[in-house]
Amino acid sequence: MKFGVVIFPGSNCDQDAFCAVRDVLGQPVEYIWHQSTDVSGFDCIVLPGGFSYGDYLRTGAVARFSPVMNAVQDFADNGGRLIGICNGFQILCEAHLLPGALIDNNGLRFICKHVNLRVENNNTDFTNLCSEGQVLSIPIAHHGGNYYADADTLKKIEDNNQVILRYCDSAGKVTPEANPNGSLNNIAGIINDRGNVAGMMPHPERAVESILGSEDGTLILQSIVERLMA
Amino acid sequence: MAKVNVYVTLKPALLDAQGKVVQGALENLGFDSIESVRMGKFIEIEVNGGNGTLEQDVDEMCRKLLANPNIENYRYEIVKDGE
Known part of the structure; x- marks a missing residue:
């Protein structure tokens, strides 16, 4: 199986994602340039974090129209596994591949720290190696990670178990204090209704070796391998 | 040559954190009589030629790129047309 990591102008977590897949998962991985119009041969595509197009207009708004995104859209429509991390999540929301939107943190500050995340749904392509309710320690690093969706959309994704990760305290309790950015319902990560597209603000690729402070991100990335190998 | 002014604002349901900060500063x-401050974006577009679909085009620009309908409202005015 082969992973692809898209590079947009301004991506800056592409190498972290690449190394996590190659060195920790031990899977083949290639970069995909944003001008590319062909993503055939890939089993999973990663939209990495960063500041694509300088975050101009809105985060992800311009990257969404990069040439590669037509191919990525087709890839997802055909059931390919697609995960957007941080800026990648913002791009997926702008591209309507995931519901809702990400707006500025309610404190208007860039936040870079490890957070606790509760696994809300472990029966997905992205969380199947976690146990339900497990608390993961994975870092966030964003200015615009405040998840918003209108009431109908929010109800739909909650009823559908599309919320996969929520900000919580170290005991796994979902509290307002554990919410770093104002996200509705403490939402940190979601999947689409079909279950093949995921977006999350925390960076699993930055938590894949003990020297990084946590290996919990490996559970997310390895889950994809597990499902594709099955 | 036509000139179009586009205004993009956060939907009222969303907390406008920047507006709140500016309100505090004011x-x-x-x-002390300020009710609320909400911030948005102002975009000026100059368009060459007039093929009669300007309004449609601007509307499409807003829907596709300039505003995110999930979180923002937009309006526009064509201030200079057909000179």
């Missing part, structure tokens, strides 16, 4: 300056 109140600190002594302007």
Whole structure:
């Protein structure tokens, strides 16, 4: 199986994602340039974090129209596994591949720290190696990670178990204090209704070796391998 | 040549954190009768030629790129047309 990591102008977590897949998962991985119009041969595509197009207009708004995104859209429509991390999540929301939107943190500050995340749904392509309710320690690093969706959309994704990760305290309790950015319902990560597209603000690729402070991100990335190998 | 002014604002349901900060700063300056401050974006577009579909085109620009309908409202005015 082969992973692809898209590079947009301004991506800056592409190498972290690449190394996590190659060195920790031990899977083949290639970069995909944003001008590319062909993503055939890939089993999973990663939209990495960063500041694509300088975050101009809105985060992800311009990257969404990069040439590669037509191919990525087709890839997802055909059931390919697609995960957007941080800026990648913002791009997926702008591209309507995931519901809702990400707006500025309610404190208007860039936040870079490890957070606790509760696994809300472990029966997905992205969380199947976690146990339900497990608390993961994975870092966030964003200015615009405040998840918003209108009431109908929010109800739909909650009823559908599309919320996969929520900000919580170290005991796994979902509290307002554990919410770093104002996200509705403490939402940190979601999947689409079909279950093949995921977006999350925390960076699993930055938590894949003990020297990084946590290996919990490996559970997310390895889950994809597990499902594709099955 | 036509000139189009586009205004993009956060939907009222969303907390406008920047607006709140600016409101606080204005109140600190002594302007104590402020009800609320909401911030948005102002975009000026100059368009060459007039093929009669300008309004449709601008609307499409807003829906596709300039505003995110999930979180923002937009309006526009064509201020200079067909000179």
